[in-house]
Amino acid sequence: MSEDQSTRDLDIKEGGTKYSQLKKGDLLQDRYEIQEIVGMGGMGAVYRARDKNFKAIRLVAIKEMISQVTDPVIRRNIFQIFEREANILATLRHPSIPRIYDYFTIGERAYLVLEFIHGKNLEQLLAETQGFFPEEQVLSWAVELCDVLEYLHSHKPEPIIFRDIKPSNIMNTIQNYIALVDFGIAKVFESGQKNTMVGTQGYSPPDQYRGEATPRVDIYALGATLHHLLTLRDPQLEAPFSFSERVINEINPNVSKEFAAVVERALEYKPEDRYESATEIKEALINVARKTGTLLHLSIPTTPATTRGVSIKPLWTFECEDEIRGAPAYHDGALYVGCYDNNLYALDAATGEFKWKYATDGGIPGKPAVFEGNVYFGSEDTRLHVVSTRSGKVVWTHYTEGPVRSSPRIAEGHVFIGSDDGNLHALNTTSGRLAWKADAGSAVRSTPYVSGDYVYFGSESGDFTCVDFRGNARWRFKAKRAITSSPVIVDSVVYFGSMDSTLYALDANSGWVVWRFRLGKGSISTPAVAGNLLYTGAADHVIYCVDVRSAKEMWRFTTDHQVTGSPILHRDAVFCGSVDGNLYCLDASSGRMRWRFQTDAPITGTPVAHEDVIFIGSTDKRLYTFVA
């Protein structure tokens, strides 16, 4: 963008070292209408503005940087640094980092257009607080800050070191999550000009004064911020590096020793004595939360009312004529969802526009599977239906002797599906010919899982079976009650829940039980596994997170009703519906609620994610889509 073009938009009053701020009603780029000044920095103001390109009210934050350097070469350099930083910001995607929408320069001013974060920064909260913050509040902020630091420090190709963690740069939003603001752009800006130290005295570690920018610099500043929040003693008013003289527990005896120890280690004078990484300190903090019992509180939202219907809006919804109890499937720009109005619907995934529907003679409870141009799904009309994704016309169907409530799994040219007739059916995908049936002794509602040369599935009598590709049983396991939950296999271990209130981990090769985890009530939810963590729901209203190595509970989140649907993982979040009607978005590592959306009836299905869009059906007859 050339300066000539952009100066057209605004008449800047030049005047030596003085500059004027934008006023209410000023229009930037013919698009952003200034509403008010929300902050002042050393290099310019921060404004709240409205983006007039949208009819809907969309608020943005506009940061202004004013260069007072007259030398054109230096000035161009400053703008280049600014531009590079803006480009880095453009690649960042994290719930605790404001999104960048635009940047431009006008004369000696540069502007960043950012997501508007509604809330107060921690410096304001520090000024307003009457007494100490509750430990769990600070702990929950700390874990979230570690989460965003972990994200920044693992940025590729270069880690991003924030270098200026302090209360005034941390926003506590009205949804009660943390956002990091002021991405050091001003600092780089300034340092290019005056060669000053980057960071803030009081919060910056000694190594930062030597010009080092390592993750440990941010860890120290995080420690300093937490120390400030716990003790209410402003480090900017104290001698540098004197935290050890202000012992946390002496000032605030309410803080657990464990938490104080983590903060103190983050504040070690020597970088090598501090935590090595944000991940390490995050784990230490989560351990503190687990030990002191605050972890359970962490998952309890403190201001749930504000999220309801306010900030979370579906991108689009689609209404059917009856309940959606199953899960949608995404394939190639289209969404396929079965409904209890007996139809399978094909929708445009981007707009929700109706493409076609296909009528069966029964409710459609499962999740469709798409394979080579056809969509496969079971119906309570006892059939497996195979329909062309393009035309919505039937390709073939297969009759079983009972309602089909299992979902199809496709592998090795075959489709595997269970039926209430007590069999697992294996059919050739092209001919629809039945290859074999495996007798399970009772209804098979669990969706089979195919791994290696074997198929795994549960049944309503509590039998869990591993069969080979000829349908011969390789091993069997018996739970005390029904296994409706669908198995998942990771690293040769098969995980599933049962109505006998147990979550099982079995060796996939032999059926030996590796561990059992006790749930509060029975479960028909299908586990989701990522790394060492497993997520599942149960009838005791709880969404569980369990470590798959030790079978220990990491966190739990309690909804207001049974969790019969299954959680899914998308990036660092867990999405799960509940019979209480909500779709929940939880932080995968802490279980803290990020947001929830209330539908008008129970959610019994499972969401599906595609490119940051979450799709979920509700028994209020609607299919919803959200930005993850």
Add this chain to the structure above:
Amino acid sequence: MKKIFRGLRSKKKKKTTKRANAPTVPLSDAQVWDTLPESGRAAKFTHLISGSALHPGQRRENNEDAVLCLNAAVGSGVESPAFGIYVIADGMGGHRNGEVASETAVRALGSYLIGKLYKPLFGPDPQPTQESLQEIMEAAVQEAHRAVKKEAPGGGCTLTAALVLGNQMVIAHLGDSRAYAIYRDGRMEALTTDHSLVKRLQEMGQLTEEEAAIHPQKSVLYRALGQGEKAPADIFTGSLPNPGFLLICSDGLWGVVAEDDIQRIVSSTASPFLACQHLVEAANAAGGPDNISVVLVRAVS
């Protein structure tokens, strides 16, 4: 915080030894590695091969370490899971209690596991147990705990035990013996966390590494078998490193020989038995201040 008690052992400061060329075996090195197939998908294997070694070291007259190393294969192959029990216990408690504690722990744990799994695995009609492997391991640890309290009152020992069944490996851990996974690509990963007070203080930022190394209580464990009401073992499951090794050793090895050297000796020796001998030699060459015990396990497809 768990009951803290003093171990009466002492440890030399951790040294790194430069043991350039560990003597190699006739059938040497990488060539033997290369005969092993690269395992692509979930590896199935029929055999576990293992070695173990136990040495009092150069400064001790008694031996407070104890080892159990057992593996078995039965049946027609693929469908029968390979089975192994590997345990190291490092005793403490003064007089003869240390020796008795570790010996008792290893035997009690081993016989419980074998008794529990003998019929399900080796009986005429093999059937998985109703209890989970983690529950069986937990019960075995408590059994060993009771036995140690009875046979060596006041004594105690570390315990690091691995039960391998097919692809699954269940580890129970108390104290500061260690289990490592050593992968073919040279990665060496500690599977266990030491329950040592000084290490804990260090983790909590109360001590620097320098202070920890000379701390008078550096051999004090905050968890061990034979102490307290119940033995609070870490119990967890993982996959046996394949291709690779499972190494279990006492601090007489890991406290004396640098990890890089351990990794090199293990990876450059095809036979687990010889590798164990070389590891003991390396620890002795570095002064052998403590008893040395080591178990090395490899899965062979």
